[in-house]
Amino acid sequence: MPLQGSLPQTRPLSDDRTTRRPPMVKSLFVTASAGSGKTFRLTREVRSHLDREGEFVVAATFTRAAAAEMEKRILDAIDEGKESPVDKLRFIMRAARVHFSTIDALFHQFLSTEAYVPQLADDHEKAIIATLADTRFFQHPRVLADIESIVIAARILHLQPDSLIAELDKGRESLEAWDCPERLLDALKGEQSRLVAEYDQLRAKVQVVAEATRGALRSQVAAPLLEPLAGVDLKRALFLKDNLADVRVAAADRATPAYAALEDLYPRMRVLISEHLINTKRLRSALLKRFIALRADVIAEEKEKLGRLFFDDVPRKLIALDGPDSPDRPLFAARLYEMGFHRTAHLLLDEFQDTSQIQFTLLRPLIEDILGSVGSNAEGDRSIFLVGDWKQSIYQWRGAAPDMLRASLTPALASGQIAAETLPYNYRSTPLLIEFFNHLVADLFAGTDKVNMQAPPEKPKHPYGGISEVAVIPVACGAGDEPVYERLIEAIVKKKAECGRPWGDIAVLCRTNRHMDRAAAALARAGIPTSGIRGREMLSLREGTALYLSLIALFTAHDGRFIPRALKSLDYGEAQGATLMSAVAQLAETVGNAPRPHRFAAFASALRDLAPHFPRILIETLWDEAERYFVRPDAVDAAAFLRYLLTMSHLITIPEGEHADRVKLATIHGTKGLEFPHVFLFWKEEHDRAPEIPHPEDGCPLSLSKDELAFLATDPIEGAAAIAEAVTVVKEERAEETANIIYVAATRAAKSLTILLRADREGALKGYSERMFTTAQEPIADAERTEFGWRHDYGLEKPRPADHEDLIEPDLGDLPAVPADSDEMDAALRSAAIEAGIERGLRIHAILARLTCDRQTIAPDSLAAEEQAVVERFLHEEKVREILFRPGKVLVEQHISDTRTFGIVDRLIIAPDRITLIDFKTGRVGHLADKYRPQMLRYRMILQGLFAGRPVECYLLFVDEPQRIVII
Template sequence: MSLNPAASLAQRKASDPAATVWVNANAGSGKTHVLVDRVVRLMLGGTEPSRIMCLTFTKAAAAEMANRLFERLSKWIALEDAALRDELKKLGLEHADDALLQRARQLFTRALETPGGLKIQTIHAFCERVLQLFPVEASIVPHFTMLDDREQLSLLQEARNTVLSSAKDEATELGAALRDVVNRVNADDFDKLLTGLLAKRANLRALFEEERGLERAESLLRVHLSLEQGLTRESLVSGLTCDVARYRDLADALDGGTDTERKTAAKIRAACVAGLVRLTALQSILLTGEGEPRKAVANKPTLAKHVWIEDFVKADQRRLVDALGTMGDLECLGATLSLLRLGSAITRGFETAKRARGAYDFDDLIIKTGELLQERPDAAWVLFKLDGGIEHLLVDEAQDTSPMQWQIVQALTAEFFAGEGRHGQTLRTLFVVGDRKQSIYSFQGADPNVFEQVLGEVKGQVEGVGQEFREVDFSVSFRSLGEILTAVDGVFPPGSAARTGLDGETPREWSHVPNRRDAPGTVELWPLVEPVEKQEPEPWQAPVDREPAQSPRRRLAEKLAKTIKGWIGRRMLPGRKRPVEAGDILILVRQRNSFFDAMIRALWNEQVPVAGADRLKLGENIAVLDLVALAQFAIMPEDDHALACLLKSPLLARPLTEDELIAIAAGRGALSLWQSLQAQESEPCCRAAAFLRPLIDDAPAARPFEFFSAILGKARLAIVSRLGSEANDAIDAFLDRALDYEEAHGTSLAGFVNWFQAGEIEIKRNMEQGAGEVRVMTVHGAKGLEAPIVILPDTTSDEQPRGGESLLMLEGGGGHARVPLWAVPKLGASRAVKALKAAQKDVATAEHRRLLYVAMTRACDELYVCGFRGVQEPSENCWYNTIAAALKPGMTELDNGQGWRLGAAPVMAEVPATAKPVEALALPGWVAREVAAVPVTAAPQARKRAEARVARGLLIHRILQNLPDLPEAERAGHIDVAVRRAGHDAALATRLKALIAEPVVAELLSADGHSEASLITVGPDGGPERRRLDRLVMTAEGLLVADYKTDREVPETAAACNPEYLMQLATYREALRLAGPGRPMRFCLLYTEAPRLILVPDALLDRMAALRGARP
């Protein structure tokens, strides 16, 4: 596919290392490609790879960038001069001489030789590394560990319980704070409120680590609420005196009116009896029950007779309304401070628990690194040590970078454009790529306004020192076809309400240009699925945990599942020139809600391959629940519920039917379900009982991992067949937790079950590739992904799904942490809080629109928009109505009248002509004859032994790949755990630990090496051929390369090794010599069966090279 000239020019400008560059990259515009271009051009210009740092948002993005970089550099090694010059020309290097060609071919080796590897990592990984290097300067525990989600949740829960228990004494400040909060919410809302507050603990901790933090919080809140410092409800009320004499005159005037006026007069006189009247005593007279001014206190005849009344009453109504609003703000302030007092106490307890364990969480990494680089006395020295090693910094997905993360970036680059850092001979640059339109992670701290602010600051810094700053726009999409992009531009036209939030304060001109012109795209809008009249279900069929059969959500899910089933294999993807496959389809929703579950279930019911949920809560996964029920029963056979669940699960070779289970359970009297099962004589019950009896015997002494592994060895296939592929991930994660528990707490099966159930564990599944299955994901989870066909069914949800959020995060100002404000429900009269909530809603609406942009731009070839309607009409600003209003007028109605289309109609796949029927063949007579039982021979055992050897070899291979990433002190422990987990005996672990102690193997496992390194060699036909090096390390003696082999027969010497293996090593040597002429190299084979390492002499490789016709 040819490259759009505009795109080529923009990419060259962005990758030019002569300038600091800020790239605004539309979705699918090739930002990763340009990041790699930039790094390559920096290295071609002579920059050492160790002085280039790339910060990405996710580990997957970092791995993708590193893979692309090594793939390109390894490819260059074997390219002819003309082809390599063409590659360099694409980078903007028009005239490449021989010296530049040689340098380009050496980049691969230079990158591999970089101590510690290339610095392409997430900002959290960078921060962890910095804190490990400077623990004393950061005032943290050396050799700290990272808390996983479960440990973090457990420590938070302990801190919370401790604080709430100590707050029972109402005489304390903490007790008074607790009473104030719980009096305003019910139990469920209190739990949600506290959970929401603790989710913002990074801000809380920064706030309360400051001296007199609560006082500063109150001061900040008063500024936001426009409350005078020191103003209280009492002082406000005391100032609300009124003109008693005038009100008596008003009462006299009303006496001459209607009965209603006379009643009002009586109320006024009663209020004036005390002499000094507060205006609040007249609230029911001046205001309505909703707190609004009454239209008239007196009737028209009375007002005509006493003209002073109207102005007098309106003035006091305004005073009273303002006062009540201020009272509401004061009440909100007081409630917030009570909540903050609780939150700060829990946060302090949490921090104390972490310090006691020498552990930190991901928020700590950012906060502690920010403090180290900006506030600590040794900050200048630390920056010198770090900054001296960084000449060029690249930041990916900048729109997702939080303010605290930006502070770290700015600290790292401050010396680039100031002091000696700017006057040095070496030009130091910053490269930032992002897209405000794709900023959708506000719940993680991302702020598109900060993105714009940093852009202005960086531009000012660079231009202020006379360096070149470029702001480059990427408008060409390499992902989506033209019709998709036309739809996107149509939904977000300049000046429209939909564009609000995509642009900053100063609107930018942007649009999308397709680079792909290989096929027409398709955008379809389908009518909403409407609700139907409810039908009362049969009592036993009433849905309890799923959408009713007639609900619009479920009907839409079933319609989509049937449609997708009809597409697969029967419809063409013109842009791909092949039929649609399940892995081509991505269904995006806004939240994991009832529709999300219904969609996965509907696909499963239609037997469409589906990847399952992108996130799994282990404690709610049915496969895991079955395993827990198994353990509960084995520990206590009297647990009837656990046994009932177990008897219906695929853990049994033949689960019981409903009728069989009822037969056991009903009418059993005082018998337990287990006793009743054992008393049955039917074959299914007898088999079930025989399966369960040994488990009861084994449970008291069983280690959790071994107990579950033994069961899963037989049952895993049945579980996955019944519950889908996501069960595999859930089971693996569950087994990992069993190992974690054994290492940290011991080997009690009962203890593990109790520990597992006490915490909530959520795992994120890898959905990067379709893997031949339909993916159903949230838009947030799909960020960075793409698919040929994207379906948007969740388009009628409220524009602000978190609109019920009662905690408003307000700016701290002056570099201080943000402060939360609790918008207490049902206060009603607080005008300032209403304004702040309205502002937050505007922010949420803007992100709601950016989320739509991200959703639409995941589509490569086809986009389908549909939805469902509930009892109420969808919001005017919901995605469906936004898309329909923009696109429907220009779309063509479908032939069946069930929707509208922009672009080409789907093309059906060609169905082969009906083949001639195959004639039925008569089966030979011996098929029907009964055969005597065949005695068991050695063949099955031999096959099992062979399979075991292969599994053993793969295990060793995997262990050797993982060891370089671990500190030497942890490697032996990792071997023990990995071997035990795989079910092998301790002897294998002993041999492996002896192997890694050998000097050459120790060199292989150095952290300066690379596993599975890509290498382009010259193939037999003279063309490039991609290879993978199992291990490549740069040592003091040169390059050390190892190939892992799983052969059963292990040779004693290099000469006895398989000639194909030796020829392979000779090929590797030839390619590496092209990349780094004159560099010493050693090659070896590591046989995993023994295990044994064999060094291959150069003379033997020379003979192999000669046989191959290669250069010796």
């Protein structure tokens, strides 16, 4: 079956067959616009399959986080269901047989039938491998041996040799797809020399007659033709003319011999210019192809050292089993059978629009097999469930092929084998923003099947509150973009003051990494704290720098005398700095006595000793990086690792705390699937750079400028105009992806959206900038017109919890004041304080478990000073002591169960007249007492069954708030 062919169609299953089987399942393609509850719908579909016993379900998602979230929601749904405990257990067992996975991990599993398959590199490892390869590229023996080609490439590309790697990245996909003949490069070099020599001969003839020319004939004809071939300026009007008859020259000059000579020379020179232009572009691609192959070899060496594969390596290896031209893929299908995936009854694919052509090619045998049992009413024993949104396809640069997918899916949709469903509501954004998104969709996707509108749900997931706003602000700029960044700062500060929410509720999205870096610099100058989506670079944190300097003192020749001065410059307090300095000095002696070279064992030991002085997340991050480094065969020692760490510091980030108060900075591509209360989008139209297109003869990528395309469009040689027309088609395809990028960026907003547009010096807009500005003029119902858009006040605003949280609003009126967070720790690391709180709670629980009626006090110095004081104050409370030391048999940390549910209670006192159940809580969490009530009620029900006839008294005791006692 051809790669681009339609999916198979079958006749409907007979009624006789239907009556003997379980209820049929419907195959669906679900169009899920932004915020429409795609994950919920996908989870519900998986949950419905759990009712069908013995069927194998595969659910493939775009990210590991999405796969984990779906699995968690399935288990939560089972837990909250009304089924009996026995039925719930059965459903849990069935859910365990559902294969939740990313599509990349799924293919890796298919590949794992080989004797040895390296592990997949995550994004962090991939970035480190690529960076290491790039730093070593120019030292590679094969590169050094071909240094002449580097010089030639640099001259042709008009760049410095050290910029070659960036140029390779720009056209990597198209170059990798091109099969360049081995001897083509030498042939193109020879052709280049021939063209230059022939052109120089004709230039010499122009030179002979040029002195006899004047006026326009000299300036508009002779002068351009005297330029060397490599320096011909195609912007000149001359080269857009077929012959000199179309050039404005005085009648008297047309009658001269010089004109006659130039009229004869020009067509031949124009042909050589055309051939040279195309040959130069082909030579450029052939040179880059050679270096991209060399670079791939260097990266492969780095991957081999770490025992890793990149995601895109896996499908290529699977395709190679049968070869790219095999329609039936028998060897790959054998892998499916070997792994048991031929038993897949239901295949669910998330983010279908981002499936690449090669991924779909591999999945095709399984899809066709499943659809073979699906009738024209979309029902069958097996099913396909595809969910996605064509408007959110923004990964074509990574191989996503939406047009191919749409073409492959259309026949099955037309025949009825796959039914279509649309999720109509947007649960993420306010009604005002939803209406703006609808206007935007109508403009961006007019005349396509992407124009599906949304509506606010009848029952919002969260109540609307506060001011919702959309603003599209053009900013006039001269040569640079600084006025836009200044206006961005102004708008962010105003939004912060207006909504009264933390910086962390604000996200700034940019089209490129360069724009993001410049926005970050502008925010920093304004004193606004920022963070990337994945956190902040380790060395941008005060604690990160202090930890790095401490390790430098331990594992290099430095004696550490610089540390006090460094800690002071990092704003460490005098006492805190002295404590750390003392710890480093003590540890230095231990490290000095350790055997050399200092490798992972010594480094890990140092991290363990430094752990009490730094947030845990920092220690774990460095531990992970050290593990990666020391498994490399070229790893040296701890000092070398620290040098490596400095080189890679821009890639090593520390995750932010969940509610870190920092403006989020990200590229649009990096925010797919995320949402933010307030979004600021910086948009700048890209330069009118033509996309690369394949040469019609051999597919060689051609990178052409606007002026070069205009020249080729005049068809100076056969086939030149066709190349220009092909670029126009590709531009239209790229324009569609640009519209998708805008849609994805805008729909990340939940409450407000502010778009900053870079205008020209006069304030004029063009392209998509103009369309966004025009869209913001469209009226929005129940909204107030503003200078740049619309706004609506939805009343009192309540903080919106994350989807996975189920928080109870605290009543803080009668609580004692809680000290503010200490400024001694970077705000980004306060999540580490939560972990410290958990560990504190475990220590206090362990001490309280040792209390008996005979021993009613704790041993001195058994806890940290603060913990000791809290527990002693708790035990001095008379009501607490009356409950804790009741007569009876005392059981601590006791497991209880009635076969349907189980738990662990902190303290159980069994007496003839009553049962006392005690649960300790640490931290100031008394306001969450109602949250613990269902748990205590379950425990009491278990105990009533175990001790029939005896009353059960349940107490929640709050160690940090001893006067708060909750009886349940």
